[in-house]
Amino acid sequence: MTVKDTLGRHDDWRCFEALLTISPALLIYQYMGFLLSSTTSTSTSIIHHKICTTFISKQTGRQGFDQFGALTLKAIMPEEKSLTITNDSNNKKTPHVLTVAGSDSGAGAGVQADLKACAARGVYCSTVITAVTAQNTLGVQDVSILSEESVAAQLKSVLSDMRVDVVKTGMLPSIAMVKILLDSLKQYPVQALVVDPVMVSTSGDVLAGPSILDTFRKDLFPMADIVTPNLKETSALLGGIQLETISDMRSAAKSLHDMGPRNVLVKGGDLPSSSDAVDIFFNGKDFYELRSSRIQTRNTHGTGCTLASCIAAELAKGSSMLSAVKVAKRYVESVLEYSKSINIGNGSQGPFDHGLKLKRSVCNSSRMQVFEPSDLFLYAVTDSNMNKKWGRSITDAVKAAIEGGATIVQLREKEGETGEFLESAKACVEICRLHNIPLVINDRVDIALACDADGVHVGQSDMPVATVRALVGPDKIIGVSCKTPEQALKAWADGADYVGSGGVFPTNTKANNRTIGLDGLRDVCLASKIPVVAIGGINLGNAKEVMELGVVNLEGVAVVSAVFDRECVAAETRKLYGLLKESVVGKVMV
Numbered sequence: 045m046t047v048k049d050t051l052g053r054h055d056d057w058r059c060f061e062a063l064l065t066i067s068p069a070l071l072i073y074q075y076m077g078f079l080l081s082s083t084t085s086t087s088t089s090i091i092h093h094k095i096c097t098t099f100i101s102k103q104t105g106r107q108g109f110d111q112f113g114a115l116t117l118k119a120i121m122p123e124e125k126s127l128t129i130t131n132d133s134n135n136k137k138t139p140h141v142l143t144v145a146g147s148d149s150g151a152g153a154g155v156q157a158d159l160k161a162c163a164a165r166g167v168y169c170s171t172v173i174t175a176v177t178a179q180n181t182l183g184v185q186d187v188s189i190l191s192e193e194s195v196a197a198q199l200k201s202v203l204s205d206m207r208v209d210v211v212k213t214g215m216l217p218s219i220a221m222v223k224i225l226l227d228s229l230k231q232y233p234v235q236a237l238v239v240d241p242v243m244v245s246t247s248g249d250v251l252a253g254p255s256i257l258d259t260f261r262k263d264l265f266p267m268a269d270i271v272t273p274n275l276k277e278t279s280a281l282l283g284g285i286q287l288e289t290i291s292d293m294r295s296a297a298k299s300l301h302d303m304g305p306r307n308v309l310v311k312g313g314d315l316p317s318s319s320d321a322v323d324i325f326f327n328g329k330d331f332y333e334l335r336s337s338r339i340q341t342r343n344t345h346g347t348g349c350t351l352a353s354c355i356a357a358e359l360a361k362g363s364s365m366l367s368a369v370k371v372a373k374r375y376v377e378s379v380l381e382y383s384k385s386i387n388i389g390n391g392s393q394g395p396f397d398h399g400l401k402l403k404r405s406v407c408n409s410s411r412m413q414v415f416e417p418s419d420l421f422l423y424a425v426t427d428s429n430m431n432k433k434w435g436r437s438i439t440d441a442v443k444a445a446i447e448g449g450a451t452i453v454q455l456r457e458k459e460g461e462t463g464e465f466l467e468s469a470k471a472c473v474e475i476c477r478l479h480n481i482p483l484v485i486n487d488r489v490d491i492a493l494a495c496d497a498d499g500v501h502v503g504q505s506d507m508p509v510a511t512v513r514a515l516v517g518p519d520k521i522i523g524v525s526c527k528t529p530e531q532a533l534k535a536w537a538d539g540a541d542y543v544g545s546g547g548v549f550p551t552n553t554k555a556n557n558r559t560i561g562l563d564g565l566r567d568v569c570l571a572s573k574i575p576v577v578a579i580g581g582i583n584l585g586n587a588k589e590v591m592e593l594g595v596v597n598l599e600g601v602a603v604v605s606a607v608f609d610r611e612c613v614a615a616e617t618r619k620l621y622g623l624l625k626e627s628v629v630g631k632v633m634v
């Protein structure tokens with residue numbers, strides 16, 4: 045039996061694993077030496093590299109080459125140029141996937157999908173483009189295959205410089221390109237190779253002809269850590285067999301595994317006999333039936349590329365193969381669900397949204413407008429005790445404040461259960477969206493994220509603003525309570541959008557809260573680089589006085605008891621709104 049045969053089989057792989065657990069480094073070292081001395085072929089030397097890297101990461105507990113690993117490899121493969129010896133401190137590298145695939149002008153699939161999937165999974169993605177397709181939601185209008193020289197040059201550029209962890213392949217339109225790829229991987233080995241054997245686009249257009257199938261089977265698959273064909277590709281690879289049941293998929297996975305890949309994922313998204321989307325994962329020993337719900341959407345273009353890229357990304361981060369596959373499947377299910385009603389293009393198969401964000405703006409479930417300083421004009425802040433006292437729900441309180449003219453609403457619920465608060469917050473988000481009024485959550489970043497509120501308001505002893513920003517992302521509004529110019533400047537520097545400054549007047553609503561007075565408010569406004577809303581003891585009797593400060597950055601007043609500790613919230617809000625309007629007519633800024 046040749047070394048290639050030996051190592052392609054799992055029994056012997058397990059034997060090797062057993063050696064590792066006994067852990068005599070010298071024994072393994074000798075074993076490697078024996079293997080190396082007995083072969084010269086491309087495929088075996090790539091396998092050797094795989095074994096070595098597995099060995100090294102097991103020995104050192106780290107991904108990639110560290111000094112020990114590189115030295116070991118250098119000792120057993122002295123001619124290997126791609127090995128560089130690095131310091132331990134350099135070992136924490138950015139996970140990196142290289143996609144070798146075609147460009148899709150519609151950006152639903154291909155290289156563009158791979159880039160978006162890796163970005164969404166937090167992994168760096170470089171690209172080698174094999175072909176440029178003119179594609180949209182109607183189909184593929186044109187395909188230009190890049191020259192072999194160009195593909196070889198792109199591979200060299202990336203692999204020689206950028207420490208790629210995992211290579212993922214998509215459209216490989218010629219036999220020569222497969223060979224170029226395999227040669228490059230021999231010269232620059234990577235931790236794993238994920239092969240998505242793209243043959244037909246989702247629109248039914250052929251992207252790799254039947255002549256290449258033999259090269260896939262004989263040359264590419266034995267090098268792959270996983271292959272991820274869909275049903276059509278599986279059938280083509282196995283000579284046109286019929287695949288109608290899960291049992292057919294299992295047999296097919298086994299037959300594909302016999303071609304040499306370490307793992308096989310047969311994707312059953314198109315299986316007519318199943319109401320779920322069932323994929324079969326086979327690692328040469330065990331079969332796993334991975335199920336997810338079948339999402340009713342036209343936006344499925346690019347799911348195959350995305351799944352394979354996500355598997356590659358998870359492997360690059362250090363996951364095991366099975367968990368990479370499971371995470372990838374869950375990710376694809378979530379993005380399909382999340383973007384099931386986005387509407388891009390006129391064709392039958394649309395792209396989906398890898399970032400899970402687009403839906404909000406496209407489907408109008410998020411506020412279309414960005415935050416404006418004038419939103420702070422009349423800021424209604426709810427209070428759980430006042431709502432209880434007056435026997436009204438949060439949603440009724442919010443509706444009434446909006447009816448009266450509130451320009452922004454904050455849910456400040458200091459008591460009560462998280463689950464209940466979240467449900468009310470979701471309902472308030474809907475109400476506010478309907479009226480295009482921003483809704484901000486006090487203190488609770490978790491609730492703000494879970495209900496997709498427009499922002500969060502935090503105080504000086506709440507979660508730090510920079511952390512809030514990192515959690516909520518760039519689009520959400522962040523307000524910060526500030527009593528001093530220094531705090532206001534820091535709030536701006538940390539990424540806040542507005543300052544709430546007070547208490548301006550004494551108040552019973554917030555116990556032990558130092559009053560800063562109109563002078564304190566003025567100082568904060570003058571120093572601030574972001575808009576300011578005044579808060580604390582403001583009511584119909586003094587709101588005019590606050591606004592007539594006429595100080596730069598002061599955009600409005602925030603009130604709790606003046607509107608919510610009253611019988612008729614809408615009427616009180618309306619009165620306050622009128623008063624504020626009067627006070628800003630002919631306002632002169634100082």
Ligand SMILES: Cc1ncc(COP(=O)(O)OP(=O)(O)O)c(N)n1
Pocket residue numbers: 423425454456486487501502503504506523524525543544545554577579602
């Ligand atoms: C608009 C606005 N300004 C200030 C505050 C006070 O927030 P914080 O200091 O976090 O105090 P609590 O509201 O949490 O008691 C606010 N809520 N809104």
Ligand SMILES: Cc1ncsc1CCOP(=O)(O)O
Pocket residue numbers: 546547548550551552553554557579580581582602603604605606
């Ligand atoms: C939350 C808060 N932050 C500073 S003062 C205050 C309470 C404002 O309540 P009211 O408008 O009833 O005085």
Ligand SMILES: [Mg+2]
Pocket residue numbers: 486487501502503506
């Ligand atoms: Mg707070």
